[in-house]
Amino acid sequence: MFDKHLFACYNSGMITEETLQILAYSAKFDVSCSSSGSKRVNSGGMGNGYPAGCCHSFTPDGRCVSLLKILMSNDCVFDCKYCANRATADTRRATATPDEICSLTVDFYKRNYIEGLFLSSAVFISPNHTMEKLLLTVKKLRTEYGFHGYIHLKGIPRADEAIVREAASYVDRMSYNIELPSEQSLRLLAPQKSKESLLLPMRSLSHEARVFREEKRKGYFLPAGQTTQMIVGASPESDGQIIRLSQSLYRGMGLKRVYYSSYTPVVHDSLLPELPAGQLREHRLYQADWLLRFYGFTAEEIAPEGENLPLDLDPKCAWALRNMQLFPVEVNRAPLEALLRVPGIGGRSAQKIIEARRYTLLTFEHLKRMRVVLKRARHFITCGGKFFGAKNELAVRGFLTAGEQSGNAEQLSLFGSAETARAALTGEL
Amino acid sequence: MIYFFDGTKAAFLTAFLLAFPDREAYLTSGQKQLSLGQKTVFVVADAQRAEKAEKRLLALDKGCMKELDLLLRSGESGHDQTAFRYLRLIAEKKQPVRSMLAEECVAAATESLRRVGTEIHRMHGFVRFMESESGALYAPISPDHDICDLLVPHFRARLPVPFVIHDVPRKKAAVYDGKNAFLAPLDRAELVLSANETQWQSLWKRYYQSVNIPSRERLKQMRGYMPVRYWKFMPELK
Numbered sequence: 001m002f003d004k005h006l007f008a009c010y011n012s013g014m015i016t017e018e019t020l021q022i023l024a025y026s027a028k029f030d031v032s033c034s035s036s037g038s039k040r041v042n043s044g045g046m047g048n049g050y051p052a053g054c055c056h057s058f059t060p061d062g063r064c065v066s067l068l069k070i071l072m073s074n075d076c077v078f079d080c081k082y083c084a085n086r087a088t089a090d091t092r093r094a095t096a097t098p099d100e101i102c103s104l105t106v107d108f109y110k111r112n113y114i115e116g117l118f119l120s121s122a123v124f125i126s127p128n129h130t131m132e133k134l135l136l137t138v139k140k141l142r143t144e145y146g147f148h149g150y151i152h153l154k155g156i157p158r159a160d161e162a163i164v165r166e167a168a169s170y171v172d173r174m175s176y177n178i179e180l181p182s183e184q185s186l187r188l189l190a191p192q193k194s195k196e197s198l199l200l201p202m203r204s205l206s207h208e209a210r211v212f213r214e215e216k217r218k219g220y221f222l223p224a225g226q227t228t229q230m231i232v233g234a235s236p237e238s239d240g241q242i243i244r245l246s247q248s249l250y251r252g253m254g255l256k257r258v259y260y261s262s263y264t265p266v267v268h269d270s271l272l273p274e275l276p277a278g279q280l281r282e283h284r285l286y287q288a289d290w291l292l293r294f295y296g297f298t299a300e301e302i303a304p305e306g307e308n309l310p311l312d313l314d315p316k317c318a319w320a321l322r323n324m325q326l327f328p329v330e331v332n333r334a335p336l337e338a339l340l341r342v343p344g345i346g347g348r349s350a351q352k353i354i355e356a357r358r359y360t361l362l363t364f365e366h367l368k369r370m371r372v373v374l375k376r377a378r379h380f381i382t383c384g385g386k387f388f389g390a391k392n393e394l395a396v397r398g399f400l401t402a403g404e405q406s407g408n409a410e411q412l413s414l415f416g417s418a419e420t421a422r423a424a425l426t427g428e429l
Numbered sequence: 430m431i432y433f434f435d436g437t438k439a440a441f442l443t444a445f446l447l448a449f450p451d452r453e454a455y456l457t458s459g460q461k462q463l464s465l466g467q468k469t470v471f472v473v474a475d476a477q478r479a480e481k482a483e484k485r486l487l488a489l490d491k492g493c494m495k496e497l498d499l500l501l502r503s504g505e506s507g508h509d510q511t512a513f514r515y516l517r518l519i520a521e522k523k524q525p526v527r528s529m530l531a532e533e534c535v536a537a538a539t540e541s542l543r544r545v546g547t548e549i550h551r552m553h554g555f556v557r558f559m560e561s562e563s564g565a566l567y568a569p570i571s572p573d574h575d576i577c578d579l580l581v582p583h584f585r586a587r588l589p590v591p592f593v594i595h596d597v598p599r600k601k602a603a604v605y606d607g608k609n610a611f612l613a614p615l616d617r618a619e620l621v622l623s624a625n626e627t628q629w630q631s632l633w634k635r636y637y638q639s640v641n642i643p644s645r646e647r648l649k650q651m652r653g654y655m656p657v658r659y660w661k662f663m664p665e666l667k
Binding site for chain 2 (some may be wrong): 014015017020021024025027028029042045046047048050054055056057058059060061062063064065066068070094097104107108110111112113115149279352355356358359360362368369370371
C-alpha cells in the first residue's frame with residue numbers, strides 16, 4: 001500500500017533532544033493523557049494494558065504525564081486560525097521517523113517513564129500521506145518492536161477510510177478532535193476541516209468496533225474506544241450548547257470521553273478573542289461532563305441551552321438549588337440515584353452509605369467517620385430525621401458560594417482576577 | 430497489656446489468640462512509650478496456634494487474611510492495633526465486617542488498606558528503572574509501606590528482562606531473575622549503567638520540561654498527586 005523503501009534511508013537511531021522538544025512542545029496542548037480502558041495482554045514482547053490507567057509523573061502545572069505525547073510532524077498544510085502549527089505560522093518545524101518514535105516509546109516504557117504512546121501529527125504533504133505514516137509507525141511498534149502497551153492515535157481528517165481502519169486495528173484508542181462546538185465556528189476558524197470530515201470517520205470506527213464486539217472476533221479493535229476534544233472560548237457557543245453536544249456524542253457516537261480545552265491565544269487574528277477563556281469555565285464543563293457520565297443527569301437538567309454554567313457554584317450545587325423541593329433526602333432510605341444527586345456526595349460515598357446502612361441507622365457522626373464530605377451535603381440530607389444544614393435556601397446558597405470562593409481563590413489568581421475570567425466570557429464572546 | 434511481636438503474620442496471629450479476651454490489649458511490632466506499671470509481653474510466633482487462628486478467621490471471612498497481609502505492611506504507627514481490632518470484630522460478629530463502615534475499627538482498617546493500596550498504585554507509575562550493562566533493570570524506591578515485593582507481578586507481566594526493585598531504607602530488594610521472583614536482603618547495589626542510559630534519562634528530562642505549561646503553574650496540585658518524598662529517585666525531578 002505504501003512504499004517501504006522510502007523509509008529505509010532514514011536512520012533508525014535515537015531521536016535528537018531538539019526534535020523531541022519541538023514535537024513534544026507542539027503536542028502538549030492536547031488535553032487527553034488518559035491510559036485507561038485497555039486490557040491488552042503482553043503476548044511475548046513488552047508491555048500490556050492497565051485498565052485503571054496509570055500516571056507516571058506530574059508536571060509543575062499539575063497535569064499528569066501518562067503517555068509519551070508527541071507529534072510525528074508539526075509541519076502542517078492546514079491553516080486553522082487558532083493553532084500554533086498552522087501553515088502560515090513562523091515556527092520551528094520538525095518531523096520524526098517511525099523508527100525514532102518506536103525506539104523512543106520502547107525505551108521510555110522499559111524504564112517505566114510512560115504507560116504508552118499518544119501519537120498525533122500535523123497534516124504534512126497530505127492527509128493520506130500523514131495517516132499512512134502514522135499507520136506505519138503503530139504497525140511497526142506492534143509487530144517489529146513487539147510493543148503491547150497503550151497506544152492512543154489521533155485520526156487525520158480527510159484521510160481514506162481504509163488506512164484509518166487498518167491503523168485502528170493496532171491501537172487502543174483513537175480520537176478525532178471536533179475542535180469547535182459548532183459547524184459554523186469550524187467553518188470560520190478551521191476552513192480545511194468540516195463537520196463531515198470529523199464525524200464520518202468517528203461514526204465508521206464506532207460502527208466497526210460494535211461489529212467487532214458483536215461477532216466476538218479475536219484480538220483487539222479500539223479496546224479503549226474513541227474520544228474527542230474541543231476548544232472552549234474561541235467561539236461564541238454557550239456551555240448549555242456544549243453540554244448538549246457532548247451528550248449527543250456520548251449517546252450517539254458511544255464516545256468514552258469528551259475533553260474541553262480552554263482557549264489560549266497563541267495567534268492574533270481578528271476572528272479570535274484577545275483574552276484566554278478562564279480555566280474555571282473549563283473546570284465547570286468537566287464537572288458537568290461527569291454529571292452526564294456518572295451521575296445520571298441529562299444536559300437539559302444541567303444548563304438551559306443558551307446559558308453558561310455559573311462560575312461561583314459547581315453545576316451539581318446549582319442544580320440542587322434550583323430543585324430544593326427534592327431535598328433534604330434521608331440517607332438511611334434514599335435510593336442510589338437520589339444520593340448521587342446530593343451535592344458533595346460522589347459515587348464512592350454513595351456506595352459506602354448504601355453498604356453501611358444495611359447494618360445500622362446512620363448518624364451524622366457515622367458519615368463523618370466514613371469520610372463522607374459533609375461541607376455541602378449537610379444542607380441536603382437528613383440522618384435518621386435530623387437535619388444539620390442551614391435554615392433557608394438563601395443561607396444555603398451563601399454557604400455554598402462562600403466555600404467555592406475560598407477554595408478557588410488560588411486557582412483564580414493564576415489567570416488573573418475573577419473579573420478577568422468573567423470578562424473573557426462576557427466581553428469577548 | 431501490651432503485646433510486642435516481630436511483625437510477621439505468624440507472630441501476629443499467635444498474639445491475636447493471646448490478646449483476644451483482653452479488652453485493654455494493644456498489639457505492636459514497633460516501639461511504644463510505656464506508662465508506669467503497664468504490663469507487657471513479648472509474643473513469639475507459634476506455628477500451630479497461628480495456623481489455628483488463621484483457619485478460624487478464614488472460616489468466618491475468606492478475604493481477611495489478604496487484608497491482614499496488607500495491614501501488617503503499613504508503615505504507620507498503630508497499624509498492628511488497627512489490624513487486631515479489625516480481626517477481633519470479625520471473630521466477635523462471626524461474619525465478614527468490611528461493609529460495616531460505621532464501626533470505628535472497620536473505618537480505620539479501610540483507611541489503612543486504602544493508603545497501602547494507593548501507594549502500590551502510585552509506585553506502579555513512579556518507579557524509575559535504570560538499565561544496566563547486562564540489560565537488567567534496577568529501580569531504587571523508598572515507599573512508606575513495605576510493598577516492594579507486591580510490585581513484582583505488575584512489572585513481570587510487562588517487562589521481558591530481569592529486574593530488581595530495591596527498597597533502600599528497608600535494605601531489601603524484590604528480584605525477578607527472568608524466571609522466578611524472590612525477596613532478598615540488599616544494603617547497597619553496585620551498578621554499571623548501559624551505554625545509552627544517561628542519554629535516555631536526559632531525553633526524558635527534556636521531554637518532561639517540554640510538556641509543562643509554565644503559565645499555569647499549580648505546584649500544590651502537583652505535590653498532592655505526587656508527594657515530594659517520592660521525587661528523589663525520579664530523574665525528571667532530580
